[in-house]
Amino acid sequence: MSAGISDMLARLKPLPLRLRIAHLAALLRCEADGSPRVGELTRLLSFQSAALTASIPGGRAG
Incomplete structure (x- = not known):
């Protein structure tokens, strides 16, 4: 993960998931x-989405 993406993730941490x-x-x-950022942003989005799914009782929304 590039330094720019790491910095962005650090700024997002205080926000709700x-x-x-x-x-x-x-x-x-x-x-x-x-853009070279697209791949990194996609990986970061999938990681955050997986964290949200894991936090929902039963493992999925709906």
């Missing part, structure tokens, strides 16, 4: 498809 996911999804929508 659902807000972190929403913020990362918005960043992905704004990034150009060929």
